[in-house]
Amino acid sequence: DAGVTQSPTHLIKTRGQQVTLRCSPKSGHDTVSWYQQALGQGPQFIFQYYEEEERQRGNFPDRFSGHQFPNYSSELNVNALLLGDSALYLCASSLGGGGSASYEQYFGPGTRLTVT
Amino acid sequence: GESVGLHLPTLSVQEGDNSIINCAYSNSASDYFIWYKQESGKGPQFIIDIRSNMDKRQGQRVTVLLNKTVKHLSLQIAATQPGDSAVYFCAENMGYGNKLVFGAGTILRVKS
Numbered sequence: 001d002a003g004v005t006q007s008p009t010h011l012i013k014t015r016g017q018q019v020t021l022r023c024s025p026k027s028g029h030d031t032v033s034w035y036q037q038a039l040g041q042g043p044q045f046i047f048q049y050y051e052e053e054e055r056q057r058g059n060f061p062d063r064f065s066g067h068q069f070p071n072y073s074s075e076l077n078v079n080a081l082l083l084g085d086s087a088l089y090l091c092a093s094s095l096g097g098g099g100s101a102s103y104e105q106y107f108g109p110g111t112r113l114t115v116t
Numbered sequence: 117g118e119s120v121g122l123h124l125p126t127l128s129v130q131e132g133d134n135s136i137i138n139c140a141y142s143n144s145a146s147d148y149f150i151w152y153k154q155e156s157g158k159g160p161q162f163i164i165d166i167r168s169n170m171d172k173r174q175g176q177r178v179t180v181l182l183n184k185t186v187k188h189l190s191l192q193i194a195a196t197q198p199g200d201s202a203v204y205f206c207a208e209n210m211g212y213g214n215k216l217v218f219g220a221g222t223i224l225r226v227k228s
Contacts, residue, residue, distance in 0.1 A: 043205075045216060
């Protein structure tokens with residue numbers, strides 16, 4: 001049973017560039033949430049996708065956007081990168097969108113993004 | 117606002133001792149709480165969870181206690197092992213949409 005996978009593992013970008021991160025949810029899961037984890041801090045919720053739609057969003061600017069595909073995999077896009085975007089980006093999968101069956105979230109290993 | 121915080125940023129324990137990691141949450145409407153363990157270079161790993169209609173839940177070597185009166189959550193690890201060394205986060209679920217609000221984390225160091 002495949003767990004949550006993310007790619008790439010590490011990424012180095014320059015300020016102003018754009019980046020796309022990818023996530024495949026755990027087998028059987030249909031909901032993907034993205035989190036940003038700065039060094040030494042807890043993860044911060046970016047947004048969640050369910051049924052190919054953004055269902056909930058945290059306090060992140062519009063430079064952060066995403067997409068969910070029919071196979072439930074998801075992408076996180078960040079435009080006009082800033083130095084402060086350097087962080088570990090985590091993907092978490094769950095089941096059923098916002099329903100009571102979907103509380104438990106499984107996290108992937110993350111993508112370490114460094115902006116120089 | 118929404119916040120989940122931890123009382124102790126670093127906890128050092130002797131191997132074999134019991135560990136207790138504490139957490140305070142601010143939203144009395146939260147109905148689900150989770151403890152995650154994060155090792156260096158890895159994503160958070162689910163340890164144990166508890167619903168707001170419970171006060172205590174036990175797993176393998178771990179126990180979570182929830183005190184809704186004072187909005188306090190704790191994780192107890194029995195017979196702490198070197199492999200337990202990691203950063204521990206508590207998180208609360210605000211209900212709709214599975215948005216998790218995490219605290220800053222507690223570093224657990226186990227001395228052999």
